[in-house]
Structures are given as structure tokens and as C-alpha cells.
Amino acid sequence: MSRVDRCKDDSLEDTRIDSGIDSSYRATLHSEERREPSVDFGGPRDKFSTADERVDSAYGSSSMTTDSLSEMVHDWSLRDGEEQQPQSPDELSEENILTSITEDGDTLLHLAIIHEDTHIAQELIQLFPKEVLDIQNNLYQSPLHLATYLNLTDVVRDLTRKGASLELQDQDGNTALHVACQHGQKECASEMTQDFCPSTLEPVLKIQNWRGLACLHLAALNRKHQIMNLLVKKGADLNIQEGTSGKTALHLAVEMHDIASVRLLLNRGANVDAAMFNGCTPLHLAVGRQDIAIANLLFQAGADTMLRNMEDETALDLADGNDDILAVFPFDDIQISGRSVVLS
Structure with missing residues (x-):
């Protein structure tokens, strides 16, 4: 199975993210035209207009190719058990490794992660200063993004403990934690959040990608219940609204007909x-989708059947003619001229 296959998600097609990873890591991969964020979503679009604004703008470019650096990673792997392996930044500087990036914007650390060479990656994390750990490639992926895509939990742990930023966003606006929530990388998500208090994580959990989705939204959309629990324990705002239509995670769970997520979110408050x-x-969404089980669950949790949307419709209005849905609600109201009136 190729690296791309391992990075694929089983969620809806429009939620997938181009990880930029291929089993052979072809040099042509990043030469394709980069995708722009949708005009419907907010975000620093000027970030996509020039490479000068990237965080690695001061990081020296190099004539070294992807293939040459990839071979170097491979050679290091073969010497893994030998004493000949480089041990200091001075030795590495002989090949100009610490100040080199490929034409795709990848550092040696990016390549070690792409090749899933955990040992080399961990060595480089210890050697590199924090600023280098946060360099983003041409797809705006940091080493932490790639380690999460590939579920390299040990690398994610070492990067986080060394101080790698959790707030960097890739070309789709996703942080590494977004990636973990979308792909169900629970261990990676745990490593990224375990050493931080809720107040420190709060701004990270509020970050929205270019589709307006925060981490909790992605976890709900992809039915990642364990990660949803983790995010809630870490202080995620249960009622945060996504940026396009104002849906909360509860709205999204109802739309997905995911009664387990609905129950989880209601139980958490x-x-x-x-x-x-x-x-x-x-409740409007549940009734509109004729989901009797979820409509009943929401009603039992205290949902107000009389709230009106901008079309001046209550949930009961949407249930008109559906006896199964109407049976969920008590008959304690009457209608006058088509409008429900609560009996005192």
C-alpha cells in the first residue's frame, strides 16, 4: 500500500486533503498548480500569492535535489546500527544539510518523515533549532503536518515537546490537529495536546480552516468519537460555529445521522x-431529515419545539404531515391560522 493510500480518509470526498505524499515522492508532485482556498471561505489569501511570506524565507535554498536528499536519508537508514552515523551539526554542515531545502520546499526533516524513517527524523529533531522545525514546504506543510498524516506518533511527540507550533496552517487552512481529527489519528492528537492546559490550547482549538471548520467540526463530520471526547476534555468549545452557515458540531452530527455523536455532545453539555x-x-435539521430517533433524543434533552428559523418555521411546521415525527412531540398546543400556540 502506497503512502497516499495510507493517508486517504474514509470520509466524504470533499473533506479530503492533498497530503502531497507519494510512495516514490516524485519530484513533479509539488510542481502542479497549488490549490487556492475557496472564495467562500475566509483566510489570509495573500499568503498564497508569494513565497516571500513563508516562514522559511530566511532558510537558504540549495541546488540539492529531492533525489539526492532522499538517497541521503536512505544511506543513513542503512547505517542505522553502525557507529559511522553523523553525530553532530558540524558533520552535517559538510553537506550543507542544515541550510538546504529542495525545490519543493522540503527540509531533510520533511524527507525523513516522508520516508517514514522515524529514527532519522528523531535525530534531526534533536539537532535542528525550533525555527527549523516550523518550516513549511510548498504545500505549507510543516514536519508536524506530515508526521500526523503518516501517523508517526513518536515523531509527533518529539516535535511537540521540542516546541513545534500547533498553529501553522497548510494550504487548506488545516493545522496538524485538524489533520488528526479528520483522519482519526487519536494517538497523534493526544500527543499534540497532552502537555498543554486548556487555556493554552484554546486558540488552537478555535482555528478554522478555509472551509470554516474547527477541529471539533472535523471530528464530528468524520465520526471520530474518541477524538471528540479528547477535544472536549481539552476544553474545546462545544458550541463553536463553523464559518459558512453557523453550524455547531451538534448540527453536523444531526446532518450525519450520527446518533452516537449527538448523544456524546448532549451529555457533554x-x-x-x-x-x-x-x-x-x-431539531429543525432532525425533523427536516425525518430522523425520528435523533428528533426524539433532542426533544428529551429539552429542545424547544417552538423556536422559529428565518423562514418563520418551527420544527413542528417542518413535521407537518409526518405522523411518525409528530408522534415524538406531546400534543400540548393548538394551531390558529397555521401558527402553533402553547396552551397555558
Whole structure:
């Protein structure tokens, strides 16, 4: 199975991220036109207009090719058990390794991770200063992004402990934690968050990608229940709204017909009556999708059946004609001119 296959997610097609990883890591990979974020989503679009704004702008370029650095990683791997392996930055500087990047923007650390050579990657993490650990390649992927894509938990742990930034965003606006939430890399997510208090993680958990999704949204969309639990324990805002339509994780779980996520979020204290930008609550969505089980669960959790969206519709209005859905709600109201009136 190729590295690309291992990076594929089983979620909906439009949630996939181009990891930029191939089993042979062809040099042509990054020469393709980079994808721009959708105009529908917010974000620093000027970041995509010039390479001068990248965090590695002061990092020296080199004539060394991807193949030559890849061969070097391979050679180091073969010498793994021998005493000939380089031990100091001075030896490395003879090949100008510490100040070299490939035409694709990759440092040797990126390449070691791509080749899944954990030992070399860990050696380089110890050798490199923190600033080098945060260099992003032409796809704006940091070493932490790539280690997460490939589920290299030990590398993620070492990068995090050395101080690698959790806030860097790739070309899709995803942080490494977004990647872990989308692909279900629970161990990686745990390593990235375990040494931080909720107040420190708060800004990281609020970051939205170019589709307007925070980490909790991605975990909900991809039914990653263990990661959802982890994020909540780390202080994720249960009611944070995604940036395009104002859905919370509860709205998304209802749309996915994921009753396990709905129950998890309600048990953790999610607002059952949270409103989207158009005024729709989770109950509106459940009734509109004729999901009787989730509608009943929301009602039992105290959902207000009388809240109106911008179309002036209540959940009961949307249930009109569906006896199965109507049976979920008590008959304690009457309608006058088509509008529900609560009986006192």
C-alpha cells in the first residue's frame, strides 16, 4: 500500500486533503498548480500569492535535489546500527544539510518523515533549532503536518515537546490537529495536546480552516468519537460555529445521522437549541431529515419545539404531515391560522 493510500480518509470526498505524499515522492508532485482556498471561505489569501511570506524565507535554498536528499536519508537508514552515523551539526554542515531545502520546499526533516524513517527524523529533531522545525514546504506543510498524516506518533511527540507550533496552517487552512481529527489519528492528537492546559490550547482549538471548520467540526463530520471526547476534555468549545452557515458540531452530527455523536455532545453539555445563521436549530435539521430517533433524543434533552428559523418555521411546521415525527412531540398546543400556540 502506497503512502497516499495510507493517508486517504474514509470520509466524504470533499473533506479530503492533498497530503502531497507519494510512495516514490516524485519530484513533479509539488510542481502542479497549488490549490487556492475557496472564495467562500475566509483566510489570509495573500499568503498564497508569494513565497516571500513563508516562514522559511530566511532558510537558504540549495541546488540539492529531492533525489539526492532522499538517497541521503536512505544511506543513513542503512547505517542505522553502525557507529559511522553523523553525530553532530558540524558533520552535517559538510553537506550543507542544515541550510538546504529542495525545490519543493522540503527540509531533510520533511524527507525523513516522508520516508517514514522515524529514527532519522528523531535525530534531526534533536539537532535542528525550533525555527527549523516550523518550516513549511510548498504545500505549507510543516514536519508536524506530515508526521500526523503518516501517523508517526513518536515523531509527533518529539516535535511537540521540542516546541513545534500547533498553529501553522497548510494550504487548506488545516493545522496538524485538524489533520488528526479528520483522519482519526487519536494517538497523534493526544500527543499534540497532552502537555498543554486548556487555556493554552484554546486558540488552537478555535482555528478554522478555509472551509470554516474547527477541529471539533472535523471530528464530528468524520465520526471520530474518541477524538471528540479528547477535544472536549481539552476544553474545546462545544458550541463553536463553523464559518459558512453557523453550524455547531451538534448540527453536523444531526446532518450525519450520527446518533452516537449527538448523544456524546448532549451529555457533554452542548446547547440543544443552538441556532445556525438562518435560525435553524438541531431539531429543525432532525425533523427536516425525518430522523425520528435523533428528533426524539433532542426533544428529551429539552429542545424547544417552538423556536422559529428565518423562514418563520418551527420544527413542528417542518413535521407537518409526518405522523411518525409528530408522534415524538406531546400534543400540548393548538394551531390558529397555521401558527402553533402553547396552551397555558
